[in-house]
Amino acid sequence: MTDPNLFGSFFKDGHSWARWRVLLKAIFALPFDQGDLAVFRRLTGRKEVPTESAREAWLIVGRRGGKSFCVSLIAVFLACFRDYSNHLAPGERGTVMVLAADRRQARVIFRYISALLNLVPMLAAMIERLTAESIDLANGITIEIHTASFRSVRGYTVVAALCDEIAFWQDETSANPDREILDAIRPAMATIPGALLLCIGTPYRRAGVLYEAFDRHYGKDGDPVLVVRASSRTMNPTLPKEVVAAAYERDPAAAAAEYGAHFRDDVTGFLDLAWINAAVEAGVPERPPREGIAYRAFADPSGGRADAFTLAMGHSEGERRIVDACRVVRPPFDPSAVVAEFAAVLRAYHCRTVTGDRYAGEWVTEAFRRHGIEYRAADRSKSDIYLETLPLFSAGGVVLPDLPQLTAELRALERQTRRGGRDIVDHPPRGHDDLANAACGALWLCAREQDVPILDLSINWDLRRPSAFMRSNIA
Known part of the structure; x- marks a missing residue:
C-alpha cells in the first residue's frame, strides 16, 4: 500500500x-x-x-x-x-x-x-x-x-x-x-x-x-x-x-x-420453519382438480419485466386449507399469453373468478375478462394477507405442494416493525415473493370463505408455538 x-x-x-x-x-x-x-x-x-x-x-x-x-x-x-x-x-x-x-x-x-x-x-x-x-x-x-x-x-x-x-x-x-x-x-x-x-x-x-x-x-x-x-x-x-x-x-x-x-x-423471520416443513406434502407438487370441490384462485400479476406472474389454486377440507396447484411464469413474457394460460388452469378447476393484487393495472381485469374470468381486487394489502394467514400455519392447518421455490420464498419472508408499531411482511432485499404471495392469497381466500377466524391485526399475536397436527394422505 x-x-x-x-x-x-x-x-x-x-x-x-x-x-x-x-x-x-x-x-x-x-x-x-x-x-x-x-x-x-x-x-x-x-x-x-x-x-x-x-x-x-x-x-x-x-x-x-x-x-x-x-x-x-x-x-x-x-x-x-x-x-x-x-x-x-x-x-x-x-x-x-x-x-x-x-x-x-x-x-x-x-x-x-x-x-x-x-x-x-x-x-x-x-x-x-x-x-x-x-x-x-x-x-x-x-x-x-x-x-x-x-x-x-x-x-x-x-x-x-x-x-x-x-x-x-x-x-x-x-x-x-x-x-x-x-x-x-x-x-x-x-x-x-x-x-x-x-x-x-x-x-x-x-x-x-x-x-x-x-x-x-x-x-x-x-x-x-x-x-x-x-x-x-x-x-x-x-x-x-x-x-x-x-x-x-x-x-x-x-x-x-x-x-x-x-x-x-426490527426485522425477523415471519414463519417458523417447522410450520412450513409440516405443511409441505412431500412428493406431491400438484393436486389435480376434483369434482364437487369449490376452488379459490389468487394471482399476483406482473407486466413481464421484473417480477414473475403467479397463480395459486386452493380449497378447504374441514379445518385444513390446501394449496392445490401453483403456476409461475418468469420474465420476460407476454402478459396476455400468460393470462390465457392461467385462464385455462382456472377453467380446469371450475373457477370463474380470481382474486389478486389490488394495485394491479386495469389491463389485468380486462385481460381476464376476455377469457371469461372475473378478476377481483383483494381488499387487503399483501402484508395484511400474510399476517392473516399466520394463525393457519401456526395451527397446522395448511397443506402446501412440494415446490422448492414456494418453500424457499415462504422461509425468506420477513416481518418488520415500523415506526408506530405496525408490522409489515415482505420479501428480503433483492428477494422475491411472487409465488408465496399467490399461495398465501389462496389460503386467505379459503379461510375467509369458510368463515374461519383469522388474525385480528389489532392484537399483538405471539404465535411461536405450532400446535400438534397430523395429516392423513388424500388421493
Whole structure:
C-alpha cells in the first residue's frame, strides 16, 4: 500500500486508509506499529495480537466504508504474490473466486481487481488472458466472478474466495443459499495451505451466516476466524457526516445497519420453519382438480419485466386449507399469453373468478375478462394477507405442494416493525415473493370463505408455538 511501484498511488491519502491497513496486518499476522493495537481491539473486540494468518475473515462494515476495494487488494495479493504450484496438479489452475448476489454486483469487485493489475506494470505482465468475467495469470491462477449459487462453485481448486454482501444472497430454490455455498467452497480450499475465505457485507437481520460468524467468533482471541465490525465513517472518514446524519433522520433502524454496521433488531423471520416443513406434502407438487370441490384462485400479476406472474389454486377440507396447484411464469413474457394460460388452469378447476393484487393495472381485469374470468381486487394489502394467514400455519392447518421455490420464498419472508408499531411482511432485499404471495392469497381466500377466524391485526399475536397436527394422505 506504500510502495510506489505497486499500490502506493492508490492509497495516497494514508490517513483515510489507516484502519484498513491495521486490518490487513491482522488478517496476515503482520507486525503492528505503535497505535495499531488500540485500533485492532476496537474493530475486532479482541485483546491479543494475532500470531497466525486468518483462515477466514468476516468484514462487517457499513456502506461506503471501502470494503470492496480493500478486498480486491487482498485478492490481487493472494493471486500474484503467493506460490501455489506445489499444491496444484499438472495442468490444474488455482482460482480466486469472486462471488456476489448477481454478476453485475460481482463485476464491481472484478473491475477493481482488473484496475489493480493493469495499472501496475509488474502485475500487468502476468496477465495471459482477460475476459469480461475472468483473468488468467501466468502463475497458474485464475480470477473469476461467480453468482451466489452452490452449483456454480463446485469443481474448482480455490485459493481465495471473496463473498460480497453475503447477508443479501438469495436463491429461489434454497432457503439457505449462503450456508450451502460456503459448505461447497470450504472443501475446495482444503488442500491449499493459506487459502483465505473472505466474506464482506453490510449487516442485516440477526440470521444467516454473517450474523452467525459475528455471534460465534467476534472478540475471540486466537480464533482463526477473524470477525471485524466497523461503521462506515470508522473505516472511511472521508464519508460526509451530513450524509450519514440524514440517513439516521430518515430511518434510524435502517441507517444503524447500513452506516453503523449494527444488525437489525426490527426485522425477523415471519414463519417458523417447522410450520412450513409440516405443511409441505412431500412428493406431491400438484393436486389435480376434483369434482364437487369449490376452488379459490389468487394471482399476483406482473407486466413481464421484473417480477414473475403467479397463480395459486386452493380449497378447504374441514379445518385444513390446501394449496392445490401453483403456476409461475418468469420474465420476460407476454402478459396476455400468460393470462390465457392461467385462464385455462382456472377453467380446469371450475373457477370463474380470481382474486389478486389490488394495485394491479386495469389491463389485468380486462385481460381476464376476455377469457371469461372475473378478476377481483383483494381488499387487503399483501402484508395484511400474510399476517392473516399466520394463525393457519401456526395451527397446522395448511397443506402446501412440494415446490422448492414456494418453500424457499415462504422461509425468506420477513416481518418488520415500523415506526408506530405496525408490522409489515415482505420479501428480503433483492428477494422475491411472487409465488408465496399467490399461495398465501389462496389460503386467505379459503379461510375467509369458510368463515374461519383469522388474525385480528389489532392484537399483538405471539404465535411461536405450532400446535400438534397430523395429516392423513388424500388421493
